[in-house]
Amino acid sequence: MFCGMASLAVSSALWMTATSANPIGIQVAQQFGVEIGFGKWLITSSVPALIAILLLPRVIALIFPPAVGATPNAPVAARKELGALGPLTRDEWITSGVFAFMVLSWVFADALHLNVTSVAFFGFGLLLMTNVLTISDISSEGDTLATFLWLAVLFALSGQLNEMGFMGYVGQRLASHMGGLPWPVTYVVLVALYVVIHYLFVSQTSQVLALLGVFLDVGVRGGVPAPLMAFALLFASSYFSVITPQGGSQNVIFVGSNYLTQSELYRLGFFVTLFFLAVFLVIGTGWILLIT
Numbered sequence: 001m002f003c004g005m006a007s008l009a010v011s012s013a014l015w016m017t018a019t020s021a022n023p024i025g026i027q028v029a030q031q032f033g034v035e036i037g038f039g040k041w042l043i044t045s046s047v048p049a050l051i052a053i054l055l056l057p058r059v060i061a062l063i064f065p066p067a068v069g070a071t072p073n074a075p076v077a078a079r080k081e082l083g084a085l086g087p088l089t090r091d092e093w094i095t096s097g098v099f100a101f102m103v104l105s106w107v108f109a110d111a112l113h114l115n116v117t118s119v120a121f122f123g124f125g126l127l128l129m130t131n132v133l134t135i136s137d138i139s140s141e142g143d144t145l146a147t148f149l150w151l152a153v154l155f156a157l158s159g160q161l162n163e164m165g166f167m168g169y170v171g172q173r174l175a176s177h178m179g180g181l182p183w184p185v186t187y188v189v190l191v192a193l194y195v196v197i198h199y200l201f202v203s204q205t206s207q208v209l210a211l212l213g214v215f216l217d218v219g220v221r222g223g224v225p226a227p228l229m230a231f232a233l234l235f236a237s238s239y240f241s242v243i244t245p246q247g248g249s250q251n252v253i254f255v256g257s258n259y260l261t262q263s264e265l266y267r268l269g270f271f272v273t274l275f276f277l278a279v280f281l282v283i284g285t286g287w288i289l290l291i292t
Helices: 002-014 021-030 038-063 074-085 090-107 116-129 135-139 142-163 166-176 183-200 204-221 226-242 251-255 262-291
Strands: none
Touching (some): 002 262, 204 226
C-alpha cells in the first residue's frame, strides 16, 4: 500500500505534467533564466527518478517487511477481472487517443512551438465536442473547480508578494545566515531544508508558491548553478509529499483505506523521504550537472 503511495510521489518528479505544482514551479524557474520543456524535464529527471522507483520496493520491504511473501494466484485473478470488464468502450477509445495526442504534443512542444496550456485546453475541447465529457460532468466537480480557483488566488498572491519585495526580504534573511558557505554546502542545506519544511504544509502547490522562488533565489546568490538549484527544488516538490499522510492530495486515497496506521504512515514517510532525498542528491546532482 505505501509503495503505491510513494511511487506516485516520485513518479510526479519524473513527468512535467504529473502534478499541478510542476508547471507552476517552471514559471518560477523562468524568472531565474531557467527554461524547462517537457523533454528537458524528462531527460533530467529520468535517471534519479527511475533509480528511486526501482529501489523503492526493496527499501520499503526492509523497513516494513510484508506479511505475505508470495501471491501466485494474483495474475489469474487480475486476468479474470480484466476479462469481466469487456472491450474498451467508445468513450475510452476517444479518451486514450486524446491523451496520447496531448502527451506527444507536450513532448514536442518546444520543437513545434506549441503552448502546453493551449494543448491542454484543446484536448479538453475535444472531449467536450465528442461528449466524452459533458457540462453536467463539469458542474458535478464543484470541489475540483473551487480548488483551481483557490490555486489561482494563491498564485496571484505569491506574485504580488514577490513584486512588493517580501520574497526578496525573506531570501535576504535566509541568505544572511548562509553567507560564506561553499556553494555545494549551500545547495545541500537548502534542498534538505526545503524537504523538511514540507512537514508544515498540506499541499505541494502551496509550498511551491510560497517558498520555491525564495530558496531558488538564495541558492543562486550563494553560487549554486541556477539549473541545478531549480531542478533539485522542482523534483523535491514532488517526492517530499510522502513525508506526512497529508503531504499530498494523492495520499488521501491511500490513507483513507485505513490499511496503515498513522504511526506507520509517519514512520515509513520519514524513512522513504530520506531515501528519495539521498538518491536525488547523490545521483541526481551529478546527472543534472552533466546534462545542463
